Amino acid sequence: MTLLIKNLGRHINDSWIVRHLNLEVTDGECLALLGPSGCGKSSTLRLIAGLDKPNEGSIYLNNKNITNTAAIDRRIGMVFQSYALFPHLTVAENLTLGMKIRGISNLEQRQKLRSTLELFQIENLATRRPSQLSGGQKQRIALARAILRDPLVYLLDEPMSNLDAQLREQLRPELRRIILNQNLPVLYVTHDQHEAMAMSQKIAVLKEGILEQIGTPQELYHEPVSIFVATFIGRPQINVIYNSSKHITGIRPENIYFNSTGLKAKLLHKEWLGTNQLLFLDTPVGNIRITVDIGIEIPEDITINWDKKHEHHFDSQTGMRIINV
């Protein structure tokens, strides 16, 4: 059930929200759509779900063109950022409403409801209303509802952005176990690069409605096509050194080390990150961030250096990667 998107585009008035978008998500693959807010990632999901109509391009699901198929008939398992649970219905009613509408027999409804509640270990919540649930519980119900839709593709719109960091980490394995193991294409929208790397095999970085780069997390990290991708992927953020009016060098904090020769630097500030420490240095080329081991004593006069092979070079006008410097 491959999801294929060809030259997808949508505009409101004169501004394009999404344009020239080409994506392919195969069975069992999770593709993260990553980008800052307003980059068109949620709009892309809405186009695939059929909630909005594209102005150009087409969407294929399982070799079938669904561009003009009504949302009702698309069999989309979508999880909304707000969860969109029906506040006047209990958890059980929320989960069975769709099946009722689709004319599934009462017996089958009950069986499916029971097995899904078991899957998420939320049997005790069946009679509660959404207002009586915690954020994590609501999130599970929203996922359960998407599963019960019996979908051909999963669209997850910032499914964890309303949860605190600790809960997010707890829910990730659960999400992987339940959704990502179903051998269906999954599209995962997030603005959190950490989450994108944790959940998906491939990441598509969007900028202003245009696909900037698509690849594995490793590819995006090691060979970012633009300064935008380079600063978006990897934490602490990559150092950007403006060499001339035309040329930018990027060097990641973890690739910089103390050395007897190199760039002279003065320590401005340090952050303790647990496994390492992040130093903010003042250097002749501007402020530089570097990470060093916890145990290391920071000397008075620091000289830092890095290997040429770790440098990333970008055109300062276009922001795009320069292969041969």
Place this chain on the structure above:
Amino acid sequence: MSLILVLPAIILVILVFVFPLIRYAWLSFHAVSVSTGLVMVPNFGANWSRLIEDQRFWQDLMQTTRFTAFSVTLEIILAIAIALLLDQRWNGRGIIRAITILPWALPTTIMALGWRWIFNTPYGPIEQLTQLFGIEYLNLLSIPKYTWITTVIADVWKTTPFVALIILAGLQSIPNDLYEAFRLEGGNSLQALKKITLPLIQPYILIALLFRVAQAFGVFDLIQVMTGGGPATSTESLALYSYLNAMRFLDFGYSATIMLASFLLLMIISITSYILLKRLRLLTVK
């Protein structure tokens, strides 16, 4: 200290609400009329026993209830439809929304005059139409059996916008996500109306209902201007009967008794229905 801060509010409530009520109650146990020289003479419940035997009081109570039931029911049904329409996105919605509220913003006396003119025989537009088709005059304002319907029509015309506004507020409190989620579940718009919209605006409908019942039960100005309670007393409301007793028959004791009786009736209806609705958890969604 805290008492000092709420004191102005308490004084105000006592002045404009508690005092008149007590005064009404006090009056209702006295004869105060032309025959007593407008002096208060205790008559030990004679007003109340008169009330119970007063055919006109019971007739007016029935008429007021009929007016309330019909106009409020019609208003709610129409208001739901109008609110649903105004909640949709279409060009010129802002202007239409503003126009919709106009009838409600109009002073009742003015709009009642307007309606009296519309139903006027032989010069009103309705009778003009009947003439055009060669039908006899309908005499809408002088048929004891049916004239009350004209007052219901005028009231519905005036108050539907108010109810629609409350229901529109309810509609706008429903996040769009819910409709989209429902669509992805395979539901069409008619099912969405039944399963999502109506259950979620139900508390707003009931609040509007409570408001409107209380208001309609005390109807006075509309009827006073449109029909004066006539023909005969066929459209007379309790408030109008009480007014007539005070201002025309100069029987203040009995007027107070009627007013107090209808106030108590309304209180009983409102409070019991409120408690009932609350018990059934119909006033909240969550």
